[in-house]
Amino acid sequence: MDWVKDFYEGSVRWWGEAESVIGDRDRRRVALFHRLLGDTPKTILELGCGSATTAAAFAEAGHRVLGIELVDRSDFTAPLVERSAPGSLRVLQADFYEVDLDERFDAVTYWNGFGIGDDADQRRLLRRVATEWLTDGGTALIDVFNPLVWASWHGDLEHRPALPEAGYHHDLFERNGFDPVANRAELTWTDAADSRERFTQHLRCYSPADLRLLLEHTGLRLDRIVAGEESLDPAAVHTGHLPLLNEHYEYTAVLKPADPLAD
Ligand SMILES: C[S@@+](CC[C@H](N)C(=O)[O-])C[C@H]1O[C@@H](n2cnc3c(N)ncnc32)[C@H](O)[C@@H]1O
Known part of the structure; x- marks a missing residue:
């Protein structure tokens, strides 16, 4: 963890x-x-x-x-x-x-x-x-x-534009992956302005x-x-x-x- x-x-x-x-x-x-x-x-x-x-x-x-x-x-x-x-x-x-x-x-x-x-x-x-x-x-x-839905999102890449009026100040990309052996989703967010600002989250489903x-x-x-x-x-x-x-x-x-x- x-x-x-x-x-x-x-x-x-x-x-x-x-x-x-x-x-x-x-x-x-x-x-x-x-x-x-x-x-x-x-x-x-x-x-x-x-x-x-x-x-x-x-x-x-x-x-x-x-x-x-x-x-x-x-x-x-x-x-x-x-x-x-x-x-x-x-x-x-x-x-x-x-x-x-x-x-x-x-x-x-x-x-x-x-x-x-x-x-x-x-x-x-x-x-x-x-x-x-x-x-x-x-x-x-x-x-x-729920693993079934996360698996169906494998490979998706979403652009999440900044929305300052709603408190979202960063322009981000979200990439979804799914490991069908571990039954685990892997989500990576990257800041569009600085690709070194990147975090990956692992979620056991x-x-x-x-x-x-x-x-x-x-x-x-x-x-x-x-x-x-x-x-x-x-x-x-x-x-x-x-x-x-x-x-x-x-x-x-x-x-x-x-x-x-x-x-
Ligand atoms: C996905 S967020 C959900 C936050 C909130 N429950 C919601 O639905 O908006 C998970 C939260 O769990 C907290 N968390 C993760 N591991 C924890 C731990 N070991 N002890 C306390 N909080 C933890 C994280 O810091 C994070 O804020």
Whole structure:
């Protein structure tokens, strides 16, 4: 995971400003959470919270959120914390593999980030969710990258022009690659003005069936998956499910504590 800190520090320079305001994506996540778990106030641990806009949207909706983020984004997170009701939003700059938290949460969320390590790293994180952070009967919601869609993007090169009015100040190229043996997407961004400014991100993708294997012995089980707005039973048959075959590059895994006798 050597690339992780450099990559995300670079991405703060490139996209930090654009990602610092609460937007539709944050509100959709709150709506999904309410659909799945109800809207009574909950305690939430958000892993890899970025600029904490999603965490702030949850705080706005009446929940108490602790966000953990590796990279210093305090310029963006501090105003959000200040605007939130006292105690409803905390952001801790820490590595979620290392941090010691002396509390448990009704829900643990990880939006758009799971898969940046190898299988052993992912399992280590899932075990921490199950054994250290979730309350009994709690739920984890984790976005997982869908290999079918990432594979279909292999070889694509996109130009992402600067959009200063939306906070995107750099003119970038994005190249997509996919390793079908490791089931890993490889995305490289290059600054059009300076090709030495280049970062590559590796994302391990898991089909729902592979995720179930990954979850074995972690203390968590796959309860449902949500693709777009649709909630699916992972044990049912989904032959020809087009949204998962070619539309959604990620799905949300709904994880519950596993039955201790089954694990
Ligand atoms: C793809 S970004 C997603 C950010 C945010 N969840 C969102 O959806 O906008 C993944 C985030 O996870 C953070 N991250 C990666 N590894 C981490 C670690 N070990 N501990 C804490 N945060 C981490 C990165 O710095 C980055 O901000």
